[in-house]
Amino acid sequence: xxxxxxxxxxxxxxxxxxxxxxxxxxxxxxxxxxxxxxxxxxxxxxxxxxxxxxxxxxxxxxxxxxxxxxxxxxxxxxxxxxxxxxxxxxxxxxxxxxxxxxxxxxxxxxxxxxxxxxxxxxxxxxxxxxxxxxxxxxxxxxxxxxxxxxxxxxxxxxxxxxxxxxxxxxxxxxxxxxxxxxxxxxxxxxxxxxxxxxxxxxxxxxxxxxxxxxxxxxxxxxxxxxxxxxxxxxxxxxxxxxxxxxxxxxxxxxxxxxxxxxxxxxxxxxxxxxxxxxxxxxxxxxxxxxxxxxxxxxxxxxxxxxxxxxxxxx
Numbered sequence: 001x002x003x004x005x006x007x008x009x010x011x012x013x014x015x016x017x018x019x020x021x022x023x024x025x026x027x028x029x030x031x032x033x034x035x036x037x038x039x040x041x042x043x044x045x046x047x048x049x050x051x052x053x054x055x056x057x058x059x060x061x062x063x064x065x066x067x068x069x070x071x072x073x074x075x076x077x078x079x080x081x082x083x084x085x086x087x088x089x090x091x092x093x094x095x096x097x098x099x100x101x102x103x104x105x106x107x108x109x110x111x112x113x114x115x116x117x118x119x120x121x122x123x124x125x126x127x128x129x130x131x132x133x134x135x136x137x138x139x140x141x142x143x144x145x146x147x148x149x150x151x152x153x154x155x156x157x158x159x160x161x162x163x164x165x166x167x168x169x170x171x172x173x174x175x176x177x178x179x180x181x182x183x184x185x186x187x188x189x190x191x192x193x194x195x196x197x198x199x200x201x202x203x204x205x206x207x208x209x210x211x212x213x214x215x216x217x218x219x220x221x222x223x224x225x226x227x228x229x230x231x232x233x234x235x236x237x238x239x240x241x242x243x244x245x246x247x248x249x250x251x252x253x254x255x256x257x258x259x260x261x262x263x264x265x266x267x268x269x270x271x272x273x274x275x276x277x278x279x280x281x282x283x284x285x286x287x288x289x290x291x292x293x294x295x296x297x298x299x300x301x302x303x304x305x306x307x308x309x310x311x312x313x314x
Contacts, residue, residue, distance in 0.1 A: 001029070001059055001102075001226060008033045008057035010042060010091055011064030015171045016106060016164070019219035020061050027223065033057055037064075043086035052094035060095050060103040061222065062088060062144075066137075071177055073134035084140030092147050096157050104226055105148050105161040107141040107234070109211075109275050110134045119278035122163075122236055131272050145234050152232050162225055165238030165277045169215035169296060170303045182212060185249055186297070186304055189256040198260045200253075203268035206246030211238050211276050214296035217289045224287045238277035239289045245270075248293075255297045 001007065007024060011017035012034040024032055033055055040051055042064050066076075066083040073080060088105065095103045112120045113128030125145070130138045141163075148159035168182040176187065185202065192200045221237045229235065243251075249262055282288075291299075 003028050004031055005029070005058045006031045006033060006056070007059045007061070008055065009061045009063065010035075010087075011062070013037075013171075014063060014065075014067075015167060015169060015173070015215050016218060017061070017063035018171045019169065019215040020063060020222055022216070023219035023223050042090055043083055045086075045090050048090035048094050049097070052098040052100075056098055057095075058101045059226065060091065060100050061226070062091050062103060062105045064091070065106075067173075068179075073137050077136045080134075081136035081140055084137060085143060088140070088144040088147065092144070092151060092159065095159070096151050096155055101158065102226065102230075103148070103157070103159045104222060105144045105159065106222070107144060107161060107163045108137070109163055109165050109236070109238070109277055110138045111141050111145070111163060112275070114272055118274050119240065119276040120236065121278040122233060122281060125234075133269065133271060148234075149232055158230055160225060160229055160231065161234035162222060162237050163234055163277075164218050165211045165213050165236075165275070167213055167215050167218055169300050171215075172300065172304075174304065181210070181245065182248065182252070182297075183300075183304075185252045186256065186301060189253055189258040190301075190304065190308070192260060193256055193258045199263045200258065200260060201263045201265050202245070202249050203265055204245060204270040205266045206244060206249065206262075206264050208245050208270045208272065209242045209274040209276065210245060210248065211240070211242040212248070212293055212296070213237070213239050213289060214291040214299070217291050217296075220290070221282065221287055225282075225285075229285060233281070235282050235285075236277040236279050237282055238279050239293075240277065240279040240283070241293075242274070242276040243293070251294055252297060255294065255301050 114131040116124040151157040172183040174187045
């Protein structure tokens with residue numbers, strides 16, 4: 001990518017897309033195209049075709065997706081499958097049709113089998129059954145990987161895929177029911193602190209192990225891969241370090257400054273027992289994460305406090 005290259009970031013208002021835009025701007029790229037979902041409905045085949053014909057982007061970061069936590073993934077199963085398939089089918093196909101030089105498709109660590117060996121290596125894809133609660137989302141993301149591979153095989157497209165671990169950071173979703181575990185806990189602890197509540201209830205047993213990556217680190221990795229990686233094999237993007245949900249909750253409690261007790265609701269689902277990414281492919285290609293979890297949570301909480309009055313109304 002040159003500084004003058006025309007770059008389309010799909011999903012620029014989401015946590016990942018906005019981090020990629022920030023990174024590109026920091027690096028001096030100014031020819032960045034974005035569209036809000038009201039300006040361009042990525043599930044609409046004709047609208048996406050028209051957009052690509054008119055704008056002719058040279059590079060595409062496909063970070064647009066319908067996303068949510070365990071609850072949202074399980075409730076909106078049809079919507080998650082349909083919308084994600086439509087978004088990626090339209091954007092990937094039109095990138096081919098309009099001669100995009102390079103595309104990066106962003107997936108998720110949920111593509112791996114529920115009980116795959118740990119840490120998760122890229123070659124474990126499609127070796128066993130998926131976690132039931134987010135199977136529709138995972139199937140859509142696997143289809144995106146395979147579409148990039150197939151378009152590379154058939155048409156010679158330089159389409160690459162990156163699979164991030166659990167992300168958090170600036171511009172996260174703090175919705176009480178539809179958010180992921182880290183932002184949900186951050187909001188819970190903050191509200192409990194403000195209200196002087198004696199306890200905070202947390203879903204599950206606290207035993208599952210999870211890996212978390214600050215979203216600006218992901219944006220750095222995406223930028224690095226877009227500049228330096230041209231292979232068919234998708235790449236895991238993470239820290240290669242995990243911790244229990246209990247340890248996560250205690251870290252957030254400490255950062256927020258909540259003085260009360262944690263109560264675990266073991267009637268609620270835990271999800272996959274462990275999801276740690278093997279990031280040796282990424283590390284060996286020359287990139288490693290920089291921001292550790294506590295520092296990342298501190299940065300996220302500062303951002304949350306700045307935006308909290310708006311978030312509280314959602």
